[in-house]
Amino acid sequence: MEIHRKLAESNSDVYLTNVAIVLNNLAILQADTNRRAEAETGYVEALEIRRKLAATNPDAYLPDVATTLNNLAILQRKMNRHAEAEAGYTEALGIYRNLSESNPDVYLSDVAGTLNSLAILQFDTNRHAEAEAGFTEALEINRQFATSNSDAYLPSVAMVLSNLAELQAITKRHTEAETNYAEVLAIYQRLAETNPGVYSSNVTATLNALIDVKEKLAKTEEVADLKRELEEIEKACNPHGEMQNTEGEQ
Secondary structure: OHHHHHHHHHOHHHHHHHHHHHHHHHHHHHHHOOOHHHHHHHHHHHHHHHHHHHHHOHHHHHHHHHHHHHHHHHHHHHOOOHHHHHHHHHHHHHHHHHHHHHOHHHHHHHHHHHHHHHHHHHHHOOOHHHHHHHHHHHHHHHHHHHOOOHHHHHHHHHHHHHHHHHHHHHOOOHHHHHHHHHHHHHHHHHHHHHOHHHHHHHHHHHHHHHHHHHHHOOOHHHHHHHHHHHHHOOOOOOOOOOOOOOOOOO
16 A cells, blocks of 8 residues: 555556555455444545546446445445445446446446345335335346356345345235245255355255245145255254345455
8 A cells, every 4th residue: 555655646647546456455354354444444535536537537447436335335334324325335336227238248247236235225224115126126137147147146046036035024925925935945955956065054044934934824734844844954054044145345
């Protein structure tokens, strides 16, 4: 950081972008070690630099602006500053939507990821209709990609579908939740066949969620079958499941 700052003093056109990169990376480290105030300061400065660069070269730097907005929003959400996080996600989403118009293969997946993140925040703040719209659009995008690249995108389909099913269960639409959890379970079971270390816990969590929904629908025999299946699976971490998000600082 010190080296790049010094170089940028005499040649900002070349080195200012490197200052932003290092600021972003340092902020990721600080966030991971729970030094959130320091991380926020770094993200804010990186964002300021990237906005400045994007003003004269949007094609090159707008993706970096969106990345930093997402990183900052992740941090703000963890700090329960929901309004600020939502503003960041919303701006990042708008950027990714614009970029995806000319380059959907690269940026549509970012649209889906940001939609999922924003929808989780809306779910957490009890705005269920907005959250459902976001999950639904993200799911549609991931399904589209999964038709040609299932290995890469089936996990995202399962993740967003699980989030949607949780919302449906919370809003007492148990039949819809049951259908979606059943599909999620089938996907995770398939994924766990080749990668059990990663997906066995998802199978367990989804079984628990599906059992809960079926109990509310009074499907006693099916509940018993699923409980027997659950007993045969070695317990993994996070057995009760939680709304899923693949977001991570970039």
